[in-house]
Amino acid sequence: MTTTHRVPVPGASIHYEVRGSGPVLVIAGSPMAARFFGPLADALAGDHTVITHDPRGISNSPLADPTAPGDPNERADDIVAILDAVGAEQADVFGSSGGAVTGLALVTRHPSRVRTLVAHEPPLLTILPDAAEQMAITDDIVATFHRDGIGPAFGKFMAQAGFDQTGGAPEPAADGTPPDAEWQPSEQYLADSVRMFGYDILGTTRYRPDVAALTARPGQVVLGIGAESGSLFTYRTTAALAALLGLEMVEFPGDHGGFIPEPVAFAATLRSVLAGSTARV
Numbered sequence: 001m002t003t004t005h006r007v008p009v010p011g012a013s014i015h016y017e018v019r020g021s022g023p024v025l026v027i028a029g030s031p032m033a034a035r036f037f038g039p040l041a042d043a044l045a046g047d048h049t050v051i052t053h054d055p056r057g058i059s060n061s062p063l064a065d066p067t068a069p070g071d072p073n074e075r076a077d078d079i080v081a082i083l084d085a086v087g088a089e090q091a092d093v094f095g096s097s098g099g100a101v102t103g104l105a106l107v108t109r110h111p112s113r114v115r116t117l118v119a120h121e122p123p124l125l126t127i128l129p130d131a132a133e134q135m136a137i138t139d140d141i142v143a144t145f146h147r148d149g150i151g152p153a154f155g156k157f158m159a160q161a162g163f164d165q166t167g168g169a170p171e172p173a174a175d176g177t178p179p180d181a182e183w184q185p186s187e188q189y190l191a192d193s194v195r196m197f198g199y200d201i202l203g204t205t206r207y208r209p210d211v212a213a214l215t216a217r218p219g220q221v222v223l224g225i226g227a228e229s230g231s232l233f234t235y236r237t238t239a240a241l242a243a244l245l246g247l248e249m250v251e252f253p254g255d256h257g258g259f260i261p262e263p264v265a266f267a268a269t270l271r272s273v274l275a276g277s278t279a280r281v
Helices: 034-044 072-086 098-109 131-148 150-161 187-205 233-245 263-275
Strands: 002-009 012-020 024-028 049-053 091-096 114-120 221-226 249-252
Touching: 002 072, 012 034, 012 072, 024 034, 024 072, 024 098, 034 049, 034 263, 049 072, 072 098, 091 098, 098 114, 098 187, 098 221, 114 263, 131 150, 131 187, 150 187, 150 233, 221 233, 233 249, 249 263
Parallel strands: 024 049, 024 091, 091 114, 114 221, 221 249
Antiparallel strands: 002 012, 012 049
């Protein structure tokens, strides 16, 4: 059974969902909303209390000021507010993409609230050798969005990410079913895309990880990489962070969004990581 809840936070109201029972596990995305993690959460709910949520400004988590710039630190504080609301002193956290950046901020700001963070492919530009070039590309993506709209911006975004795709992107079904050829973007998809390109992407990709904070508790941070992500930009960013933190990367099924088509296999790997008995790559 899934229950839905809401917690007020400074400048926003956060929608979150709770499944299962057992040790608390928070699944965080950005810009992905809770609905995309439903099958993964279901696969983990047999032995975990799984919490998913819509990040501030996305889907069912409205902002008081919709034009407020996105900040991983604020998103991290939102997770703490959720933990407080459910009465959890500590939780494991799985963060995907921008949600992995949120997780890094969470460990930095609230280390005692996180048992293990599994940061899956965080898109951090600031730690790359060609950071200035990559940040300029992201600036152009944002400028393209403001000038030409979502479709052209998404095409440039996917090119930077390393996906062989141009134009708009179909919204995947919650169970990973391929979208219909006649797909049309929903109003929510468009609104979340506006939030992503207009306000969130710069704060997420330009977050600077605090190496001392992230290495203060050995074993607290695990970096995940998709088995099929070798050609993706997030392989570079994750490998760079691994080198910076002195960590190895743990391989997960699929690519950047491998939890969508393979939720059961992905859940099995995550469960193994959290148990501390996974193979390293």
